Amino acid sequence: MAAAPSPPSPRQTLWDISPPVQPGSPVFPGDAPFSLQWAARIGPNCPVNLSTLTLSPHTGAHADAPLxxxxxxxxxxxxxxxxxLGPCRVIHAIGCGPLVxxxxxxxxxxxxxxxxPRVLVRTYAxxxxxxWDDDLPAYAPETLERLAELGVLLVGIDSASVDPATSKTLDSHQVLRRRGLHVLENLLLDEVREGDYELIxxxxxxxxxxxxPVRAVLRALA
Incomplete structure (x- = not known):
């Protein structure tokens, strides 16, 4: 007798776009690597596990502050x-080269x-x-200027920085500062199609x- 067909999987409504944070998570060269130590473990004299974290706030998916x-x-x-928090558009620029x-x-x-008012760009396949990717894709400053002119409040990217890793002037970060743009970096967009979502x-x-650090997720629009 043939097995009954599996029920169809429900339509996906939530995408976790945060890469895992763990030993070996890439950080900017010279930045603090992630580590976890156990301060206490469950045992005869301890009812809980208790961990201590050491990490750069730029580890994994994260929001840069103007500071x-x-x-x-x-x-x-x-x-x-x-x-x-709110509507966003995911745009694919896979293989665009050094600058979006x-x-x-x-x-x-x-x-x-x-x-x-929120735009997230996928640059990696x-x-x-x-x-760590020394050749990480970044935003061209004029691209951020154009997005700001269109009323965008927040930009995101799936690389570690909106500026090239070797930049000393941080021209794109300075556009963020001057135009009051918020930013998310290190987003995991590998499984996300182009389109509009809700960002949290x-x-x-x-x-x-x-x-x-942020736990970045996308939710399907109703």
């Missing part, structure tokens, strides 16, 4: 939360007036989750930190 690229900027615990330019995005912006990626209320 990261300007001494006068706010720490992450003082930034507004609204930009990290406007020409790599325009195919997904047929009506600029209808562009959501497969995001490197276990190694709230930073921790770290009162004096230059960034915060």
């Amino acid at each position: 990261h690229y300007g001494d006068e900027g706010a720490p992450i615990g003082e930034v507004a939360l609204e930009p990290y 330019r406007w020409q790599h995005l325009v195919h997904a912006i047929p009506d600029p007036a209808a562009l959501p 497969r995001m490197p989750q276990d190694r 990626a709230l930073p921790l209320r770290l009162s004096t930190a230059c960034a915060s």
Whole structure:
């Protein structure tokens, strides 16, 4: 007798776009690597497991604070939360080269007036989750300028930085500062199709930190 067919899987409504944070997670050369130690373990005299973390706030999916690229900027615990929550558009610019330019995005912006205020760009076919990429793709500063002009509040990318790894002037970060743009870096977009979603990626209320890890997720629009 033939087995009954499996029921159809429900339509996916939630995408976790946060890479795992674990030993070996790539960080900018010289930054603090992730580590976890056990301060206590369950046993005869202890009812709980208790861990201690050491990590850079730029580990995994994270939100940079204005303080990261300007001494006068706010720490992450003082930034507004609204930009990290709401409609967004995921745009593919896979294999675009060292810089995401406007020409790599325009195919997904047929009506600029209808562009959501959050834009996430996928540049990797497969995001490197276990190694640092010296040739990481970044945003061209003029691309960020153009997005700001269209009313975008937050930009994201699946690489570790909106600037090239070798940059000393951080031109794209300075556009963020000047235009008041918020940013998410190190997003895992490997399984996400182009299109519109709801973004939920709230930073921790770290009162004096230059960034915060986020648990970034996308939810299907109703």
